[in-house]
Amino acid sequence: DIQMTQSPSSLSASVGDRVTITCQASQDISNYLNWYQQKPGKAPKLLIYDASNLETGVPSRFSGSGSGTDFTFTISSLQPEDIATYYCQQYDSLPITFGQGTRLDIK
Amino acid sequence: EVQLVESGGGLIQPGGSLRLSCAASGFTVSSNYMSWVRQAPGKGLEWVSVIYRGGSTYYADSVKGRFTISRDNSKNTLYLQMNSLRAEDTAVYYCARDRYSYGSTFPDIWGHGTMVTVSS
Numbered sequence: 001d002i003q004m005t006q007s008p009s010s011l012s013a014s015v016g017d018r019v020t021i022t023c024q025a026s027q028d029i030s031n032y033l034n035w036y037q038q039k040p041g042k043a044p045k046l047l048i049y050d051a052s053n054l055e056t057g058v059p060s061r062f063s064g065s066g067s068g069t070d071f072t073f074t075i076s077s078l079q080p081e082d083i084a085t086y087y088c089q090q091y092d093s094l095p096i097t098f099g100q101g102t103r104l105d106i107k
Numbered sequence: 108e109v110q111l112v113e114s115g116g117g118l119i120q121p122g123g124s125l126r127l128s129c130a131a132s133g134f135t136v137s138s139n140y141m142s143w144v145r146q147a148p149g150k151g152l153e154w155v156s157v158i159y160r161g162g163s164t165y166y167a168d169s170v171k172g173r174f175t176i177s178r179d180n181s182k183n184t185l186y187l188q189m190n191s192l193r194a195e196d197t198a199v200y201y202c203a204r205d206r207y208s209y210g211s212t213f214p215d216i217w218g219h220g221t222m223v224t225v226s227s
Binding site for chain 1: 142144151152153154157165167168201206208209211212213214215217218219220
């Protein structure tokens with residue numbers, strides 16, 4: 001199975017800050033990498049697909065980059081509604097695997 | 108509007124069986140790829156199973172031989188039959204419609220989830 005290692009596991013930032021989360025795959029997954037946002041008590045929501053493509057309707061302050069084994073997720077200017085847990089996920093091969101999540105809150 | 112509504116969760120004793128349902132609207136289950144993903148309390152996301160349009164099914168090792176994914180085209184509903192349940196199967200179970208990309212699929216639209224608690 002492909003292991004996905006996310007960091008940090010938790011993060012506290014101020015409104016307006018630039019926030020970056022990294023995700024490393026245990027083997028080359030090309031760009032088969034997605035980012036999801038999960039708010040408390042809610043289902044995950046797809047934000048970024050294929051490493052860098054913004055899902056329709058998602059604010060442009062969210063972005064993703066990377067390929068191969070190293071990936072980055074960025075919020076350019078943190079908003080209060082961005083408080084959530086963020087997960088990376090690979091779909092290069094089954095089983096689909098997720099990172100352990102990054103819990104983001106407001107400082 | 109695309110919508111997925113799970114049901115069938117509850118409290119079940121270890122070794123018991125449960126069948127989860129996921130009623131879809133706004134699209135046809137049989138024409139899509141569909142998944143189940145679970146999340147244990149306070150934990151991360153774990154992929155459970157997928158059924159492809161052609162009917163092929165795949166499972167996580169942790170549930171293989173115990174869980175069965177299926178669909179009823181007449182009811183436009185996805186199912187997860189769970190047998191020989193264990194305490195570690197306790198989780199919120201989400202069904203999802205998958206997106207096909209580059210020869211593989213990933214969850215795209217998610218339901219709200221249904222809670223399964225395995226405990227005596």
